[in-house]
Amino acid sequence: MSLEQDFLEHVRNIHRFTAIQGHLGWDQETQMPKKGARARGDILAWLATQSHQLLTDSEFGRMLDELEGQDLAPSLNANVREMRRKYDEAIKLPSEFISEFTKVRSGALVAWQDARSKSDFSLFAPHLKAIIDLTRQKIDYLGFEHTPYDVLLDEYERDMKVSDYDPLFAGLKARLVPLLKAIMDSGVKPLALPGELSFSIEDQISFCRKVSTKMGFDFDGGKMDVSTHPFCAGLWSGDTRFLYAVMHESGHGLYEQGLPLEHELTPLGQAVSLGVHESQSRLWENQIGRTSAFWEIALPWFKQLFPQIPNWTAADLNLIANEVKPDFIRVEADEVTYNLHVMIRYEIEKKIFNQDLEVEDIPQAWNQMFSDWFGLEVPSDEMGCLQDIHWSMGAFGYFPTYTLGNLYSAQLLESMAEDLGPIDEIIESGDWSSMLEWLGGKIHAKGSLLSPSELIEQATGSAPSPDAYLKYVEEKYSRLYGL
Numbered sequence: 049m050s051l052e053q054d055f056l057e058h059v060r061n062i063h064r065f066t067a068i069q070g071h072l073g074w075d076q077e078t079q080m081p082k083k084g085a086r087a088r089g090d091i092l093a094w095l096a097t098q099s100h101q102l103l104t105d106s107e108f109g110r111m112l113d114e115l116e117g118q119d120l121a122p123s124l125n126a127n128v129r130e131m132r133r134k135y136d137e138a139i140k141l142p143s144e145f146i147s148e149f150t151k152v153r154s155g156a157l158v159a160w161q162d163a164r165s166k167s168d169f170s171l172f173a174p175h176l177k178a179i180i181d182l183t184r185q186k187i188d189y190l191g192f193e194h195t196p197y198d199v200l201l202d203e204y205e206r207d208m209k210v211s212d213y214d215p216l217f218a219g220l221k222a223r224l225v226p227l228l229k230a231i232m233d234s235g236v237k238p239l240a241l242p243g244e245l246s247f248s249i250e251d252q253i254s255f256c257r258k259v260s261t262k263m264g265f266d267f268d269g270g271k272m273d274v275s276t277h278p279f280c281a282g283l284w285s286g287d288t289r290f291l292y293a294v295m296h297e298s299g300h301g302l303y304e305q306g307l308p309l310e311h312e313l314t315p316l317g318q319a320v321s322l323g324v325h326e327s328q329s330r331l332w333e334n335q336i337g338r339t340s341a342f343w344e345i346a347l348p349w350f351k352q353l354f355p356q357i358p359n360w361t362a363a364d365l366n367l368i369a370n371e372v373k374p375d376f377i378r379v380e381a382d383e384v385t386y387n388l389h390v391m392i393r394y395e396i397e398k399k400i401f402n403q404d405l406e407v408e409d410i411p412q413a414w415n416q417m418f419s420d421w422f423g424l425e426v427p428s429d430e431m432g433c434l435q436d437i438h439w440s441m442g443a444f445g446y447f448p449t450y451t452l453g454n455l456y457s458a459q460l461l462e463s464m465a466e467d468l469g470p471i472d473e474i475i476e477s478g479d480w481s482s483m484l485e486w487l488g489g490k491i492h493a494k495g496s497l498l499s500p501s502e503l504i505e506q507a508t509g510s511a512p513s514p515d516a517y518l519k520y521v522e523e524k525y526s527r528l529y530g531l
């Protein structure tokens with residue numbers, strides 16, 4: 049085989065291991081018995097070690113060196129660029145460390161599920177401490193230029209550092225907090241779901257499938273399950289799975305299903321970053337799903353499956369869906385307070401890795417910050433620092449990408465409207481294929497050809513910026529709440 053063929057086959061083998069790990073991880077999250085955790089951890093650790101050894105193979109390093117000296121086609125250049133980044137990081141991490149980290153994370157996931165169900169942080173604390181200690185070792189292996197936390201942030205959105213996020217979050221907070229106060233003072237009270245209403249899981253699944261199918265999700269190439277925490281995983285081509293919330297996770301799923309099939313099992317056939325991934329989920333969830341136009345289409349399905357609901361209009365349901373109020377749970381938060389939830393997690397993670405916050409002090413630090421920012425006393429660990437799955441997976445640095453997704457999605461929405469016309473009219477037409485096709489061509493089909501910032505700039509004509517998001521959220525909620 050040629051050098052290019054050898055290189056791509058080696059890359060595919062690395063990603064085959066990753067796909068198997070993803071499948072076993074999905075099973076662990078959705079249906080594995082608790083007693084399977086030990087053996088599952090051992091299997092995942094072995095797979096991670098095998099993948100790491102393939103990635104760090106000296107012959108693979110030689111291939112990268114040789115290819116980088118050639119004039120490559122854009123697709124091959126992107127694969128070489130991305131694998132060089134992964135190779136340079138992987139060779140700094142011992143295989144024994146990869147195995148131990150994987151095993152600890154597998155056990156931590158089960159411990160987190162148990163601790164959350166019992167709302168008892170102490171049950172998770174020893175596992176979290178082990179993960180944090182190993183993450184600190186990882187930072188030491190990789191090295192850092194400015195702050196330790198930068199290493200973790202860069203892992204999920206390349207080139208993003210504390211020095212980038214701090215001013216971004218400060219600017220957002222300066223505009224969102226006054227908006228929140230104005231909404232709270234407006235006197236507008238959305239309708240509330242009657243306490244006696246009950247929606248069966250089966251009927252919820254039926255409604256969710258209708259919505260997801262309307263969005264364009266292919267259920268012959270994916271499935272929907274139920275878990276403790278909503279998530280989506282593109283296991284491999286033709287197998288994309290997601291959990292609730294449906295429009296958010298379907299947005300992720302559509303991205304996975306739209307990636308270039310001809311480049312499967314290579315970086316070019318993968319999403320470029322979590323920030324871009326979140327832009328797809330947040331756009332469908334918020335800019336499309338939280339609109340009266342959406343409810344004009346979805347209301348008949350809703351009434352058919354849930355005939356016990358009051359005689360609400362599409363406008364009523366839209367106001368319910370867009371109710372703004374300080375509350376405890378991030379995944380249920382409105383668009384105005386959502387980024388404040390992200391900022392709390394960002395600040396806690398900064399304290400852990402840049403200021404050595406002790407594990408046993410995390411609940412107190414969380415609760416105090418939540419009280420200061422939201423004016424609410426956290427009633428339990430389940431509604432506080434145990435609510436998210438991410439720390440049990442060692443996914444520190446992940447949370448800020450949710451805010452980036454909000455910013456990117458608003459910017460994409462503006463450009464989509466410029467190209468396709470008023471988005472509400474498209475939603476009300478009931479044919480949403482043009483929106484999916486636009487996202488497919490601008491984002492999904494590009495894979496990892498460009499960097500995240502290059503991708504957004506190419507798709508919208510402007511570099512990533514918070515301006516479109518702030519304009520969108522201020523105009524939308526001023527209209528809804530008569531500000």
